[in-house]
Amino acid sequence: MIKGDDDMNLKTLAMAGALGIAACAAQAEVKVGMITTLSGGGAGLGIDVRDGFMLAIEQSGRSDIEVIIEDDQRKPDIAVQLADKMIQSDKVDVMTGIIWSNLAMAVVPGAVAQGKFYLSPNAGPSALAGKGCNKNYFNVAWQNDNLHEAAGAYATDETFLNAFIMAPNYPAGQDALTGFKRYFDGNIAGEVYTQLGQTDYAAEIAQIRDSVADHVFFFLPGGMGISFLKQYADSGVDKPLIGPAFSFDQGILQAVGDAALGVKNTSQWNKDIDNPANAAFVASFQEKYGRLPSLYASQGFDTANLLISAVETADVNDPDAFRAALEAANFDSTRGDFAFGNNHHPIQNIYVREVIKEGDVYTNKIVGTALTNHADAYAPECKM
Amino acid sequence: MSLILFIEQMLNGVQFGVMLFLMAAGLTLIFGVMGLINLAHGSLYMIGAFAAAWVAGMSGSFVLALIASLAAAAAAGALIELMVIRRLYDRDHLDQVLATFALILIFSEGTRWLFGSFPLFLEIPPYLSGPVTLPGGIEYPLYRLAIIGVGLLVAAGLFALIARTRIGIQIRAGEADREMIAALGVNISALYTIVFALGAALAGLAGALIGAIQSVQVGMGEPVLILAFVVIVIGGIGSIKGALVGAILVGLTDTLGRVLLPAVFAQFMAPQAASSVGSSLASMSIYILMAGVLVMRPSGLFGKA
Numbered sequence: 001m002i003k004g005d006d007d008m009n010l011k012t013l014a015m016a017g018a019l020g021i022a023a024c025a026a027q028a029e030v031k032v033g034m035i036t037t038l039s040g041g042g043a044g045l046g047i048d049v050r051d052g053f054m055l056a057i058e059q060s061g062r063s064d065i066e067v068i069i070e071d072d073q074r075k076p077d078i079a080v081q082l083a084d085k086m087i088q089s090d091k092v093d094v095m096t097g098i099i100w101s102n103l104a105m106a107v108v109p110g111a112v113a114q115g116k117f118y119l120s121p122n123a124g125p126s127a128l129a130g131k132g133c134n135k136n137y138f139n140v141a142w143q144n145d146n147l148h149e150a151a152g153a154y155a156t157d158e159t160f161l162n163a164f165i166m167a168p169n170y171p172a173g174q175d176a177l178t179g180f181k182r183y184f185d186g187n188i189a190g191e192v193y194t195q196l197g198q199t200d201y202a203a204e205i206a207q208i209r210d211s212v213a214d215h216v217f218f219f220l221p222g223g224m225g226i227s228f229l230k231q232y233a234d235s236g237v238d239k240p241l242i243g244p245a246f247s248f249d250q251g252i253l254q255a256v257g258d259a260a261l262g263v264k265n266t267s268q269w270n271k272d273i274d275n276p277a278n279a280a281f282v283a284s285f286q287e288k289y290g291r292l293p294s295l296y297a298s299q300g301f302d303t304a305n306l307l308i309s310a311v312e313t314a315d316v317n318d319p320d321a322f323r324a325a326l327e328a329a330n331f332d333s334t335r336g337d338f339a340f341g342n343n344h345h346p347i348q349n350i351y352v353r354e355v356i357k358e359g360d361v362y363t364n365k366i367v368g369t370a371l372t373n374h375a376d377a378y379a380p381e382c383k384m
Numbered sequence: 385m386s387l388i389l390f391i392e393q394m395l396n397g398v399q400f401g402v403m404l405f406l407m408a409a410g411l412t413l414i415f416g417v418m419g420l421i422n423l424a425h426g427s428l429y430m431i432g433a434f435a436a437a438w439v440a441g442m443s444g445s446f447v448l449a450l451i452a453s454l455a456a457a458a459a460a461g462a463l464i465e466l467m468v469i470r471r472l473y474d475r476d477h478l479d480q481v482l483a484t485f486a487l488i489l490i491f492s493e494g495t496r497w498l499f500g501s502f503p504l505f506l507e508i509p510p511y512l513s514g515p516v517t518l519p520g521g522i523e524y525p526l527y528r529l530a531i532i533g534v535g536l537l538v539a540a541g542l543f544a545l546i547a548r549t550r551i552g553i554q555i556r557a558g559e560a561d562r563e564m565i566a567a568l569g570v571n572i573s574a575l576y577t578i579v580f581a582l583g584a585a586l587a588g589l590a591g592a593l594i595g596a597i598q599s600v601q602v603g604m605g606e607p608v609l610i611l612a613f614v615v616i617v618i619g620g621i622g623s624i625k626g627a628l629v630g631a632i633l634v635g636l637t638d639t640l641g642r643v644l645l646p647a648v649f650a651q652f653m654a655p656q657a658a659s660s661v662g663s664s665l666a667s668m669s670i671y672i673l674m675a676g677v678l679v680m681r682p683s684g685l686f687g688k689a
């Protein structure tokens with residue numbers, strides 16, 4: 001076994017030496033299994049991740065990366081079935097794509113235990129960042145708490161004193177409020193858990209009006225956020241809103257309209273981050289798909305480029321070398337400098353964005369930096 | 385909690401209830417008259433919202449959008465009654481559930497194919513936006529008051545239709561004995577199509593009204609559908625009066641439960657735990673209400689025993 005690996009390395013090295021760049025083409029084909037949400041509620045996120053990922057693959061011009069894409073319908077049982085099929089019959093080398101943390105928890109531990117690499121383009125549950133970290137699991141987006149921590153830090157910077165905080169009653173919602181409180185120094189004037197999938201927020205808005213809070217932090221992804229923002233804008237309550245980027249991504253801002261204008265939100269990416277890779281990404285995404293990219297699309301794009309950078313320098317059949325190539329993260333991220341921490345989660349800046357209107361299109365612009373070179377709170381617990 | 389806040393929350397509960405009534409009225413009519421379980425009722429709600437968002441985007445008129453929602457949902461309702469539902473009346477409920485569940489999938493993916501995966505924009509018209517000050521100093525969104533008004537108007541209209549018109553007599557007779565009224569020369573299949581289209585139009589109207597303050601997206605109908613079923617079970621299947629009372633009860637229980645239960649638990653628990661436990665219990669509250677009603681009255685509040 002060891003001998004075989006050595007042979008392979010020797011051969012690769014010899015070819016690389018002899019043929020230079022042409023060695024890449026001679027390497028074994030890399031099979032990627034992408035499980036993501038392409039139908040039902042929340043399909044917009046999966047579609048953006050897929051489109052961003054495939055754009056990077058296409059731009060690389062590589063024909064040796066094969067991507068198999070399947071729709072998990074946002075259901076953990078289906079995601080597990082698809083993962084089994086990809087590992088056992090398609091024999092994929094690398095897996096990616098999952099949007100939702102509960103699906104990631106159902107798939108990732110099993111996949112990495114079977115020696116597959118998993119590159120997360122979105123979900124970053126704390127269970128996979130701390131004690132449950134794995135040498136074959138890489139998160140290219142963020143640990144779930146990060147954007148909420150940045151919102152807390154921003155609220156502290158703005159010298160807000162009393163926060164009204166609100167999130168759906170499920171693990172990611174509880175993590176959101178915990179993350180906000182970790183970096184917010186003021187008082188919590190109200191703390192409300194809403195129902196997952198709730199669409200009417202009249203009762204919560206009445207509580208916000210009645211509270212002594214001077215601002216509101218909320219984490220309501222997807223349709224929940226659209227509903228809340230429209231109803232909040234119509235209620236006449238004028239306490240400033242702060243949220244993570246999930247309620248303000250490019251896909252849903254157009255559905256919220258004027259109600260979102262001026263709202264501050266925290267994100268690790270925005271289309272105006274000034275670096276050549278990002279400018280090229282935004283322009284080419286817009287040209288290919290006819291819409292502005294969201295942060296999810298940028299995460300898909302970065303994930304694919306990380307993979308490509310590893311494929312260029314290492315053979316996926318040599319797990320140690322391939323892992324080292326992934327850890328090096330030697331690619332041009334749309335976020336600028338990109339590095340992994342010891343638990344394979346990003347160490348990155350998290351920005352404050354403001355919702356603006358450019359012509360007819362609602363979008364975000366960066367107005368400040370909430371946290372610089374921020375690592376997640378669970379990294380010290382990770383021993384790999 | 386102050387009295388003003390409490391009254392505001394009561395209004396929120398009534399408004400939520402009235403919206404549920406628009407959904408439940410059609411569902412209970414269809415179930416009561418035709419004995420059909422229509423899971424695709426939520427899809428008709430979605431069709432109403434999408435039609436309204438599309439027309440509002442094209443024309444800029446909210447009134448036209450509401451008319452479009454009524455027309456589109458009624459047309460979709462009549463179409464599926466003629467093509468699919470008609471074949472299901474004599475089947476058992478399992479077949480109906482299967483077929484109408486298939487309709488949900490077809491409508492959801494069809495809508496995605498037409499409009500894409502991203503939510504659509506529909507906004508409150510300027511003349512109905514913003515809060516108004518009610519007696520007692522309560523600031524309340526005008527649009528929510530308008531929803532309460534529209535819902536109560538529709539309820540009054542439905543009562544008049546059922547109680548005072550010829551078609552209402554036929555609907556009531558159809559509920560009681562469908563063979564007999566067919567024998568008396570009433571065109572029962574036309575009657576069924578009309579009732580189905582009427583129920584669909586009400587669902588579409590609800591979708592358009594609610595779409596303006598929520599998110600117009602694929603799959604928006606299913607959460608409301610579940611609540612509408614709870615409403616008609618509480619109110620008694622086939623009863624419009626039951627649907628109205630049940631809807632208001634569910635709306636008030638849900639809203640006040642969400643507000644009061646965490647406050648109650650906060651008396652003896654840490655705030656975070658109280659909020660989490662209270663909110664979990666609040667999401668169960670309407671089902672506990674339903675169970676309670678069914679223990680006291682197994683066929684619902686206004687159902688025929």
